[in-house]
Amino acid sequence: MPSRQLEAKAVAPASSTATPVPKVESQTPAELPQAPNRKEIWSRSQQPRSEAMTGPRFEQTDFDLQPQSYAAIELIHKQPVNWTHDRVVACDGGGGPHGHPRIYINTDKPEIAVCGYCGLPYVRYVPYGLDIQLIY
Known part of the structure:
Protein backbone atom coordinates (compact mmCIF):
# COMPACT_ATOMS: atom_id res chain seq x y z
CA MET A 1 0.00 0.00 0.00
CA PRO A 2 1.56 3.32 -0.99
CA SER A 3 2.02 5.86 1.80
CA ARG A 4 0.40 9.21 1.47
CA GLN A 5 2.06 12.47 2.19
CA LEU A 6 -0.24 14.44 4.50
CA GLU A 7 1.55 17.76 4.43
CA ALA A 8 2.01 19.79 1.29
CA LYS A 9 5.48 20.94 0.40
CA ALA A 10 6.17 24.65 0.64
CA VAL A 11 6.49 26.23 -2.77
CA ALA A 12 9.26 28.79 -3.20
CA PRO A 13 8.26 32.06 -4.87
CA ALA A 14 9.06 32.13 -8.58
CA SER A 15 10.34 35.69 -8.62
CA SER A 16 11.26 38.34 -6.09
CA THR A 17 8.90 40.95 -7.56
CA ALA A 18 6.15 40.18 -5.06
CA THR A 19 4.78 43.17 -3.18
CA PRO A 20 5.59 43.01 0.53
CA VAL A 21 2.59 43.03 2.86
CA PRO A 22 2.58 46.17 5.01
CA LYS A 23 2.63 45.59 8.75
CA VAL A 24 -0.56 46.89 10.39
CA GLU A 25 0.04 48.75 13.63
CA SER A 26 -2.54 49.04 16.39
CA GLN A 27 -5.17 51.65 15.54
CA THR A 28 -6.05 52.34 19.19
CA PRO A 29 -5.99 56.07 19.88
CA ALA A 30 -4.34 57.24 23.07
CA GLU A 31 -7.47 59.00 24.33
CA LEU A 32 -10.79 57.15 24.04
CA PRO A 33 -13.84 59.06 25.32
CA GLN A 34 -16.11 57.22 27.73
CA ALA A 35 -19.21 58.13 25.73
CA PRO A 36 -19.95 60.79 23.11
CA ASN A 37 -21.52 63.00 25.78
CA ARG A 38 -19.07 62.26 28.66
CA LYS A 39 -15.31 62.79 28.78
CA GLU A 40 -14.57 61.29 32.20
CA ILE A 41 -15.78 58.36 34.29
CA TRP A 42 -18.89 58.82 36.43
CA SER A 43 -18.58 55.92 38.87
CA ARG A 44 -15.88 54.85 41.31
CA SER A 45 -16.01 51.26 40.02
CA GLN A 46 -15.63 52.31 36.39
CA GLN A 47 -12.30 52.23 34.57
CA PRO A 48 -11.40 54.68 31.83
CA ARG A 49 -12.02 53.20 28.39
CA SER A 50 -8.32 53.41 27.51
CA GLU A 51 -7.51 51.10 30.46
CA ALA A 52 -10.56 48.84 30.18
CA MET A 53 -10.11 48.09 26.48
CA THR A 54 -6.69 46.45 26.72
CA GLY A 55 -5.35 42.93 26.58
CA PRO A 56 -5.65 40.11 24.08
CA ARG A 57 -9.42 40.36 23.89
CA PHE A 58 -9.25 43.82 22.30
CA GLU A 59 -6.02 43.31 20.34
CA GLN A 60 -7.41 43.65 16.81
CA THR A 61 -10.46 45.75 17.56
CA ASP A 62 -11.01 48.92 15.57
CA PHE A 63 -12.65 51.23 18.10
CA ASP A 64 -13.92 53.59 15.41
CA LEU A 65 -16.33 50.85 14.28
CA GLN A 66 -17.57 49.99 17.79
CA PRO A 67 -20.84 51.47 19.05
CA GLN A 68 -20.50 54.28 21.56
CA SER A 69 -23.80 54.74 23.31
CA TYR A 70 -24.65 57.89 25.18
CA ALA A 71 -24.26 57.89 28.94
CA ALA A 72 -27.69 57.82 30.58
CA ILE A 73 -26.55 59.96 33.50
CA GLU A 74 -27.56 63.18 31.73
CA LEU A 75 -30.76 61.69 30.32
CA ILE A 76 -32.01 60.70 33.78
CA HIS A 77 -31.45 64.27 35.04
CA LYS A 78 -33.92 65.43 32.39
Missing part, protein backbone atom coordinates in the same frame (compact mmCIF):
# COMPACT_ATOMS: atom_id res chain seq x y z
CA GLN A 79 -36.67 63.24 33.89
CA PRO A 80 -39.36 65.26 35.68
CA VAL A 81 -39.61 64.86 39.44
CA ASN A 82 -42.49 62.63 40.58
CA TRP A 83 -44.40 64.50 43.31
CA THR A 84 -46.33 62.43 45.86
CA HIS A 85 -48.35 62.87 49.05
CA ASP A 86 -47.15 59.53 50.46
CA ARG A 87 -44.23 59.12 52.84
CA VAL A 88 -43.14 55.92 51.08
CA VAL A 89 -43.39 55.28 47.33
CA ALA A 90 -42.87 52.05 45.41
CA CYS A 91 -40.78 52.04 42.24
CA ASP A 92 -40.64 49.05 39.89
CA GLY A 93 -39.13 50.77 36.86
CA GLY A 94 -42.27 50.53 34.78
CA GLY A 95 -43.10 46.97 35.75
CA GLY A 96 -43.15 43.84 33.69
CA PRO A 97 -40.11 42.30 32.05
CA HIS A 98 -38.55 45.71 31.30
CA GLY A 99 -38.69 46.93 34.89
CA HIS A 100 -36.66 46.11 37.99
CA PRO A 101 -37.50 44.60 41.40
CA ARG A 102 -39.97 46.70 43.35
CA ILE A 103 -38.28 48.85 45.96
CA TYR A 104 -39.74 51.26 48.48
CA ILE A 105 -38.33 54.77 48.71
CA ASN A 106 -38.66 56.96 51.80
CA THR A 107 -39.64 60.53 50.92
CA ASP A 108 -39.67 61.98 54.46
CA LYS A 109 -36.56 64.10 54.02
CA PRO A 110 -36.83 67.48 52.29
CA GLU A 111 -34.74 66.35 49.35
CA ILE A 112 -35.22 64.48 46.12
CA ALA A 113 -35.15 60.72 46.72
CA VAL A 114 -33.79 58.78 43.76
CA CYS A 115 -34.46 55.15 42.84
CA GLY A 116 -31.24 53.16 43.05
CA TYR A 117 -32.11 51.03 40.01
CA CYS A 118 -33.54 53.36 37.39
CA GLY A 119 -32.74 56.80 38.83
CA LEU A 120 -36.31 58.16 38.80
CA PRO A 121 -36.64 61.09 41.23
CA TYR A 122 -39.41 61.27 43.85
CA VAL A 123 -40.32 64.07 46.25
CA ARG A 124 -43.10 64.52 48.81
CA TYR A 125 -45.38 67.55 48.82
CA VAL A 126 -44.74 69.62 51.92
CA PRO A 127 -47.52 71.31 53.88
CA TYR A 128 -48.02 75.04 53.51
CA GLY A 129 -45.93 77.20 55.79
CA LEU A 130 -42.77 75.09 55.53
CA ASP A 131 -40.16 76.83 53.43
CA ILE A 132 -37.66 74.21 52.30
CA GLN A 133 -35.20 74.01 49.50
CA LEU A 134 -34.94 70.80 47.50
CA ILE A 135 -31.48 69.30 47.00
CA TYR A 136 -30.79 67.37 43.81
Whole structure:
Protein backbone atom coordinates (compact mmCIF):
# COMPACT_ATOMS: atom_id res chain seq x y z
CA MET A 1 0.00 0.00 0.00
CA PRO A 2 1.56 3.32 -0.99
CA SER A 3 2.02 5.86 1.80
CA ARG A 4 0.40 9.21 1.47
CA GLN A 5 2.06 12.47 2.19
CA LEU A 6 -0.24 14.44 4.50
CA GLU A 7 1.55 17.76 4.43
CA ALA A 8 2.01 19.79 1.29
CA LYS A 9 5.48 20.94 0.40
CA ALA A 10 6.17 24.65 0.64
CA VAL A 11 6.49 26.23 -2.77
CA ALA A 12 9.26 28.79 -3.20
CA PRO A 13 8.26 32.06 -4.87
CA ALA A 14 9.06 32.13 -8.58
CA SER A 15 10.34 35.69 -8.62
CA SER A 16 11.26 38.34 -6.09
CA THR A 17 8.90 40.95 -7.56
CA ALA A 18 6.15 40.18 -5.06
CA THR A 19 4.78 43.17 -3.18
CA PRO A 20 5.59 43.01 0.53
CA VAL A 21 2.59 43.03 2.86
CA PRO A 22 2.58 46.17 5.01
CA LYS A 23 2.63 45.59 8.75
CA VAL A 24 -0.56 46.89 10.39
CA GLU A 25 0.04 48.75 13.63
CA SER A 26 -2.54 49.04 16.39
CA GLN A 27 -5.17 51.65 15.54
CA THR A 28 -6.05 52.34 19.19
CA PRO A 29 -5.99 56.07 19.88
CA ALA A 30 -4.34 57.24 23.07
CA GLU A 31 -7.47 59.00 24.33
CA LEU A 32 -10.79 57.15 24.04
CA PRO A 33 -13.84 59.06 25.32
CA GLN A 34 -16.11 57.22 27.73
CA ALA A 35 -19.21 58.13 25.73
CA PRO A 36 -19.95 60.79 23.11
CA ASN A 37 -21.52 63.00 25.78
CA ARG A 38 -19.07 62.26 28.66
CA LYS A 39 -15.31 62.79 28.78
CA GLU A 40 -14.57 61.29 32.20
CA ILE A 41 -15.78 58.36 34.29
CA TRP A 42 -18.89 58.82 36.43
CA SER A 43 -18.58 55.92 38.87
CA ARG A 44 -15.88 54.85 41.31
CA SER A 45 -16.01 51.26 40.02
CA GLN A 46 -15.63 52.31 36.39
CA GLN A 47 -12.30 52.23 34.57
CA PRO A 48 -11.40 54.68 31.83
CA ARG A 49 -12.02 53.20 28.39
CA SER A 50 -8.32 53.41 27.51
CA GLU A 51 -7.51 51.10 30.46
CA ALA A 52 -10.56 48.84 30.18
CA MET A 53 -10.11 48.09 26.48
CA THR A 54 -6.69 46.45 26.72
CA GLY A 55 -5.35 42.93 26.58
CA PRO A 56 -5.65 40.11 24.08
CA ARG A 57 -9.42 40.36 23.89
CA PHE A 58 -9.25 43.82 22.30
CA GLU A 59 -6.02 43.31 20.34
CA GLN A 60 -7.41 43.65 16.81
CA THR A 61 -10.46 45.75 17.56
CA ASP A 62 -11.01 48.92 15.57
CA PHE A 63 -12.65 51.23 18.10
CA ASP A 64 -13.92 53.59 15.41
CA LEU A 65 -16.33 50.85 14.28
CA GLN A 66 -17.57 49.99 17.79
CA PRO A 67 -20.84 51.47 19.05
CA GLN A 68 -20.50 54.28 21.56
CA SER A 69 -23.80 54.74 23.31
CA TYR A 70 -24.65 57.89 25.18
CA ALA A 71 -24.26 57.89 28.94
CA ALA A 72 -27.69 57.82 30.58
CA ILE A 73 -26.55 59.96 33.50
CA GLU A 74 -27.56 63.18 31.73
CA LEU A 75 -30.76 61.69 30.32
CA ILE A 76 -32.01 60.70 33.78
CA HIS A 77 -31.45 64.27 35.04
CA LYS A 78 -33.92 65.43 32.39
CA GLN A 79 -36.67 63.24 33.89
CA PRO A 80 -39.36 65.26 35.68
CA VAL A 81 -39.61 64.86 39.44
CA ASN A 82 -42.49 62.63 40.58
CA TRP A 83 -44.40 64.50 43.31
CA THR A 84 -46.33 62.43 45.86
CA HIS A 85 -48.35 62.87 49.05
CA ASP A 86 -47.15 59.53 50.46
CA ARG A 87 -44.23 59.12 52.84
CA VAL A 88 -43.14 55.92 51.08
CA VAL A 89 -43.39 55.28 47.33
CA ALA A 90 -42.87 52.05 45.41
CA CYS A 91 -40.78 52.04 42.24
CA ASP A 92 -40.64 49.05 39.89
CA GLY A 93 -39.13 50.77 36.86
CA GLY A 94 -42.27 50.53 34.78
CA GLY A 95 -43.10 46.97 35.75
CA GLY A 96 -43.15 43.84 33.69
CA PRO A 97 -40.11 42.30 32.05
CA HIS A 98 -38.55 45.71 31.30
CA GLY A 99 -38.69 46.93 34.89
CA HIS A 100 -36.66 46.11 37.99
CA PRO A 101 -37.50 44.60 41.40
CA ARG A 102 -39.97 46.70 43.35
CA ILE A 103 -38.28 48.85 45.96
CA TYR A 104 -39.74 51.26 48.48
CA ILE A 105 -38.33 54.77 48.71
CA ASN A 106 -38.66 56.96 51.80
CA THR A 107 -39.64 60.53 50.92
CA ASP A 108 -39.67 61.98 54.46
CA LYS A 109 -36.56 64.10 54.02
CA PRO A 110 -36.83 67.48 52.29
CA GLU A 111 -34.74 66.35 49.35
CA ILE A 112 -35.22 64.48 46.12
CA ALA A 113 -35.15 60.72 46.72
CA VAL A 114 -33.79 58.78 43.76
CA CYS A 115 -34.46 55.15 42.84
CA GLY A 116 -31.24 53.16 43.05
CA TYR A 117 -32.11 51.03 40.01
CA CYS A 118 -33.54 53.36 37.39
CA GLY A 119 -32.74 56.80 38.83
CA LEU A 120 -36.31 58.16 38.80
CA PRO A 121 -36.64 61.09 41.23
CA TYR A 122 -39.41 61.27 43.85
CA VAL A 123 -40.32 64.07 46.25
CA ARG A 124 -43.10 64.52 48.81
CA TYR A 125 -45.38 67.55 48.82
CA VAL A 126 -44.74 69.62 51.92
CA PRO A 127 -47.52 71.31 53.88
CA TYR A 128 -48.02 75.04 53.51
CA GLY A 129 -45.93 77.20 55.79
CA LEU A 130 -42.77 75.09 55.53
CA ASP A 131 -40.16 76.83 53.43
CA ILE A 132 -37.66 74.21 52.30
CA GLN A 133 -35.20 74.01 49.50
CA LEU A 134 -34.94 70.80 47.50
CA ILE A 135 -31.48 69.30 47.00
CA TYR A 136 -30.79 67.37 43.81
